[in-house]
Amino acid sequence: MQSDVRSYIDDHAREFYDALKQWLTIPSISADPARAGDVRRSAQWLAGHLSGTGFPVTEVWETGSGAEPGLPAVYAEWPAADPGAPVVLIYGHHDVQPVEPLDEWDSPPFEPAERDGLILARGASDDKGQVLFHALGIGAWLASHDASAPPVTLKMIVEGEEESGSPHFADLLRRERDRLACDVIVVTDTSMWAADVPSMCTGMRGVVDAQIDVYGPERDLHSGSFGGAVPNPLHALADLLAGLHDADGRVTLPGFYDKVRPLTDAERELFARLPFDEKAWLATAGNSGAAFGEAGYSTIERLWARPTAEINGMWGGHTGPGGKTIVPREAHAKLSFRVVADQDPADVAGMLRDYVARRGPAGVEVIVTVDGPGVRPSFSPIDSPAVAAGRRAMERAFGREVLFTREGGSGPEADLTDILGAPLVFIGVGLDEDQIHAPNERVDAALLLKGAESAAYLWDELAAAGDELTGGR
Numbered sequence: 001m002q003s004d005v006r007s008y009i010d011d012h013a014r015e016f017y018d019a020l021k022q023w024l025t026i027p028s029i030s031a032d033p034a035r036a037g038d039v040r041r042s043a044q045w046l047a048g049h050l051s052g053t054g055f056p057v058t059e060v061w062e063t064g065s066g067a068e069p070g071l072p073a074v075y076a077e078w079p080a081a082d083p084g085a086p087v088v089l090i091y092g093h094h095d096v097q098p099v100e101p102l103d104e105w106d107s108p109p110f111e112p113a114e115r116d117g118l119i120l121a122r123g124a125s126d127d128k129g130q131v132l133f134h135a136l137g138i139g140a141w142l143a144s145h146d147a148s149a150p151p152v153t154l155k156m157i158v159e160g161e162e163e164s165g166s167p168h169f170a171d172l173l174r175r176e177r178d179r180l181a182c183d184v185i186v187v188t189d190t191s192m193w194a195a196d197v198p199s200m201c202t203g204m205r206g207v208v209d210a211q212i213d214v215y216g217p218e219r220d221l222h223s224g225s226f227g228g229a230v231p232n233p234l235h236a237l238a239d240l241l242a243g244l245h246d247a248d249g250r251v252t253l254p255g256f257y258d259k260v261r262p263l264t265d266a267e268r269e270l271f272a273r274l275p276f277d278e279k280a281w282l283a284t285a286g287n288s289g290a291a292f293g294e295a296g297y298s299t300i301e302r303l304w305a306r307p308t309a310e311i312n313g314m315w316g317g318h319t320g321p322g323g324k325t326i327v328p329r330e331a332h333a334k335l336s337f338r339v340v341a342d343q344d345p346a347d348v349a350g351m352l353r354d355y356v357a358r359r360g361p362a363g364v365e366v367i368v369t370v371d372g373p374g375v376r377p378s379f380s381p382i383d384s385p386a387v388a389a390g391r392r393a394m395e396r397a398f399g400r401e402v403l404f405t406r407e408g409g410s411g412p413e414a415d416l417t418d419i420l421g422a423p424l425v426f427i428g429v430g431l432d433e434d435q436i437h438a439p440n441e442r443v444d445a446a447l448l449l450k451g452a453e454s455a456a457y458l459w460d461e462l463a464a465a466g467d468e469l470t471g472g473r
Ligand SMILES: [Zn+2]
Pocket: 093, 126, 127, 162, 189
C-alpha cells in the first residue's frame, strides 16, 4: 500500500507542480485592497481544483458583512463511506503576503520558477504549496485503496485573510459552525526543523500588547528648581519596567505562571534532541552577544514553551542633542507579552493593570492601555491521539523519527480550536529557509510530495484512531 501511495505521488508530481504554479500566478495579496479581485480568483481556482480532485462539495464562502466585506474562503467536503468515521477539518490559507521590495526578487513573485528542486514564487510555501499537497494526498490514498471516498470525512477550510490577521475568520467559524463540525483539525501552515529533521509543530505562543503612559507635572520642570522633590515620570516608568523581571529572568506579575502548562519530561527530552547550534542561532538572532532568559530552561524551551514580558520601546523627556536639565512631564513605554498554553491574554492584561496599580508611585498618573483582545496561544499535547496519529503518518512518509517543535507566530489556530471544539494537529513541510514573507519565497518541491504522502497516511491513522477521536459519537 505504501509503495502504491508513493508511486501514485511520483507519477502525478509533474501535474501537481504545474497546477501549483498555475495557482501561484494569481497575486492573492489580502493586505492590498486593489488585489481583492485576485484573492477571489484564487479562491475560485482552488474550489475548481478541489472539485476536479473529486470533492463532491466545494464552495466559495464570502466573509464579513455588507458594511465591511471580507475576502472569500474556500470550503470543501468529502464524506467518508462510513458515517461513523472521524471528521477531519483541514485548515490553510490561500492569500499571500505583499511582495515589496520587488527589486530583491531574483524572478518575479507571480511568475513561478523552478530551480534546483525549488519552486520559487510568493505563496509557494506559505501557504498554497502546503494547501495543495492535500489534494495530491487524497488522490494517492484513493488510488492506492481503489476507493471512491476517503476513510475519514474530509473537510477543508482555506481562508483568504490570514496574512491580514484573519479579521473575519472567527465570525465565519461561528456562522458555519455546524458545517465545520469536526473531531480533529489539521493545520497545514507550519514548518519543520530541517529537510532531514522532520518535525511537527505542537503549538504557538499568543501575544498581549500594551502601552504604559506615565504623567507627572503639568509641564517639564527645571531640575535645579524642582529635581529631587517631585516624582519623575521617567524614573517611575523605569521602576515599573525593571520590576517586571526578577534576578532569575522570571516575570514578576503575580499569578503570571499559574496557568502555564509545564513542559513534560518527554517533551523536554525530544526538544533536546533537535540539532540546535546555539552559536549559529545567535548569529540569526542579529548576532546577539549571548543567550539569555528565564533560569532553568534551555533556549529552545524559552522560545517555545515559556511566556515572556518584553519592552518594545520607551520614550520621554529630552532626547535631542545636548543636555536639558528637566524633570520631564511624561514617560511612555510599549510592551508585549508572549503567552503560552493555558494562559489567557485577558488574564495577563489584568495582571499588568494590577501590578501597575500596586507599584505605581504616588504623585504620577499611570495609564495602562491594552491593544485589543490579544492572541491566545494554541497547543496540542504530544501524547494526544491526533498528534500521535500525525506523527505516525509523517514517520511513514519520511522513514525516520519525527521530532516536535513549536512556533513563534500566531494565526487563527486558537479560534479554530475554541470555536469548533476540536484538537489541532500541525502537518507542515515548510522550512525556515523558505523565506516566507520575504523576497524569493521558495519551497522544496520534494518536501511537498512528502507532505502529500504524510496526508495520505494521516487519513488511515486518524480513521484507525476512530473512537479515541470521536468519543464513540
Ligand atoms: Zn501562512
